[in-house]
Amino acid sequence: MARVLIVEDEARIASFLVKGLRSHGFASEVAGTAEEGLARALGGDFAIVILDIGLPDRDGFWLLSELRRHDQALPVVILTARGTVADTVAGFEGGANDYMTKPFKFEELLARIRARLHDSRRASKEPLLEVAGTTLDLRSRSVTVGGREVELSAREFALAELFFRHPGHVLSRAQILNDVWGYDFDPGSNVVDVYVGYLRKKLGAGAITAVRRMGYRLEKSGW
Numbered sequence: 001m002a003r004v005l006i007v008e009d010e011a012r013i014a015s016f017l018v019k020g021l022r023s024h025g026f027a028s029e030v031a032g033t034a035e036e037g038l039a040r041a042l043g044g045d046f047a048i049v050i051l052d053i054g055l056p057d058r059d060g061f062w063l064l065s066e067l068r069r070h071d072q073a074l075p076v077v078i079l080t081a082r083g084t085v086a087d088t089v090a091g092f093e094g095g096a097n098d099y100m101t102k103p104f105k106f107e108e109l110l111a112r113i114r115a116r117l118h119d120s121r122r123a124s125k126e127p128l129l130e131v132a133g134t135t136l137d138l139r140s141r142s143v144t145v146g147g148r149e150v151e152l153s154a155r156e157f158a159l160a161e162l163f164f165r166h167p168g169h170v171l172s173r174a175q176i177l178n179d180v181w182g183y184d185f186d187p188g189s190n191v192v193d194v195y196v197g198y199l200r201k202k203l204g205a206g207a208i209t210a211v212r213r214m215g216y217r218l219e220k221s222g223w
């Protein structure tokens with residue numbers, strides 16, 4: 001059974017989550033502070049973390065950054081009242097796998113937890129994706145370009161993963177936004193173009209081709 005770590009200081013919300021998860025077959029434990037949450041998350045006993053940002057000692061972004069220094073793989077779903085675009089972006093940039101704002105519907109949170117658990121099981125089954133001599137290791141979340149390890153941010157990695165799962169296919173901006181950002185971004189936003197630019201710098205200028213009025217394609221060879 002997948003165990004869930006809930007880092008949440010509001011007892012009412014924590015107990016609502018514990019009960020809801022239990023009725024869907026998940027065992028969970030609650031940590032009420034960031035320090036305790038980090039220690040438990042690093043203990044290795046959990047399949048996923050639900051993380052509040054406003055905590056009494058330090059905030060959830062601190063926990064996330066400390067966790068990601070040691071563990072790139074444990075899925076983290078942020079659940080917070082802080083819903084500005086800056087917060088959401090900070091969460092994803094910090095390595096969160098999903099972001100939900102309070103008030104929230106339990107069924108939606110459950111669906112997201114299941115999806116993130118599914119992603120991480122898939123990643124542990126197929127740990128390596130390789131295109132044109134560049135390798136993405138989904139377990140360690142590292143990238144090797146021509147034998148040299150290149151650092152990607154969490155968001156860049158997610159974008160690279162999407163391209164590497166569909167080499168040679170044109171992906172639309174809307175599809176990329178939906179898959180990589182996973183929430184409603186202003187469709188006029190240029191965030192996809194900006195991040196494709198970052199990836200080209202790191203993978204090689206010829207890796208990703210812009211296809212006019214359609215989107216972007218990861219080339220299968222010849223970078």
Ligand code: CA
Pocket residue numbers: 008009010052053054055
């Ligand atoms: Ca809180």
